[in-house]
Amino acid sequence: xxxxxxxxxxxxxxxxxxxxxxxxxxxxxxxxxxxxxxxxxxxxxxxxxxxxxxxxxxxxxxxxxxxxxxxxxxxxxxxxxxxxxxxxxxxxxxxxxxxxxxxxxxxxxxxxxxxxxxx
Amino acid sequence: xxxxxxxxxxxxxxxxxxxxxxxxxxxxxxxxxxxxxxxxxxxxxxxxxxxxxxxxxxxxxxxxxxxxxxxxxxxxxxxxxxxxxxxxxxxxxxxxxxxxxxxxxxx
Numbered sequence: 001x002x003x004x005x006x007x008x009x010x011x012x013x014x015x016x017x018x019x020x021x022x023x024x025x026x027x028x029x030x031x032x033x034x035x036x037x038x039x040x041x042x043x044x045x046x047x048x049x050x051x052x053x054x055x056x057x058x059x060x061x062x063x064x065x066x067x068x069x070x071x072x073x074x075x076x077x078x079x080x081x082x083x084x085x086x087x088x089x090x091x092x093x094x095x096x097x098x099x100x101x102x103x104x105x106x107x108x109x110x111x112x113x114x115x116x117x118x119x
Numbered sequence: 120x121x122x123x124x125x126x127x128x129x130x131x132x133x134x135x136x137x138x139x140x141x142x143x144x145x146x147x148x149x150x151x152x153x154x155x156x157x158x159x160x161x162x163x164x165x166x167x168x169x170x171x172x173x174x175x176x177x178x179x180x181x182x183x184x185x186x187x188x189x190x191x192x193x194x195x196x197x198x199x200x201x202x203x204x205x206x207x208x209x210x211x212x213x214x215x216x217x218x219x220x221x222x223x224x225x226x
Contacts, residue, residue, distance in 0.1 A: 035215075045155075045163065045206055047215040059213040095162055103169050105153035105210045109162035 002027045002108045004096050009113030012086055022079040022096030022110055030054070030074035033099045035106065036081050038092035048094070049081065064090075086117045121145050121209050125218030131226040138194040140221045142207035147187045151211035154183055154192045157220075158203045166205075167192065197223070 008020040022034070036048040049070040050059045058070055069082040079096050093112040100107030122145040132138050142152065150170040155163035165174045167183035170190055180195045194201055202225055207218040 044220045045157075045208075045217040047208075047217065050213060050215075061214050099210075100165075100168075103172075104174075105165055105168045105208060106155070106163070107165050107174065109164075112162055 002098070004098065004108055004110035006094065006096055006110040006113040009094065009115045011116045011118060013119050014086060014088055014117055016086055017082070017084045018086060018115060020081040020083065020094055020096075020113060020115070022081075024077045024079065024098075027098075029072075029077040034072060034079045035097045035099065036070060036079075037095045037097055037106070037109075038090075039095070039112075040089075040092045043092075046092075051079070083115070086115075088117050091115060091117045120214055121148060121212075121216055123207055123209055123216050123218040125207055125221055127221060128219065129222045129224060131224050132197050133226045134197055134199060136197045136226075138197050138201075138223060140192045140205055140207075140223075142185075142190045142192070142218050144188045144190075144209060148209050148211060150186050151209060152183070152185070152190045153208045153210055154181075155206045155208065156201075156203050157206065163206065194223075 003025045005023045012018050035050050038046050038048050051070045055072050067085045071080045093114050095112045096110045097106040098108045124143045126141050152170045154167040157163040166177050166181050171183045182193050184191050205221045209216050
């Protein structure tokens, strides 16, 4: 069965960096676009970033543009999010999500990893 | 950017009730609208995509309708497992955007 497993979350001070990873299994990772979505504690969902199946196209939410970098390694079935210059408002559970085929939306999500930005 | 406005933000209902949640887009988005269910501490789960296509494995009591700027998610007969939060999402051009969510509570 399709699995997405995030890792790398934790507590970090404002201004520091953190790198999240998402390990994919049981599907052909290299043929699917992938996304990061976050959810601040007690709040709604916020789209963060997109990367095309081959990594050639990337888009970011304005709130993270210039600070976060999405990447993928199709040889290792891994999606990453490099988060720099972290702010307290970046505190959230971060999910990786797969966009499905045939016009679907996010058909599979990881379990999420919590990032807390605090001094 | 396209803004998605969901209503109501909270809904109190009883088992067996017919429930409708509305999502409005700030401009026409054709049918590029998805609905998700989320339970506390869990990742969201896709219910509906392309406004009205039921995701595989989702019970048929869930249905979606609409196009352009106004969309609805309907639960025909609310079940105990349906008490949760629901989100709409625009997912065509970037940035993709979510509605603010609707929490369905037990009356």
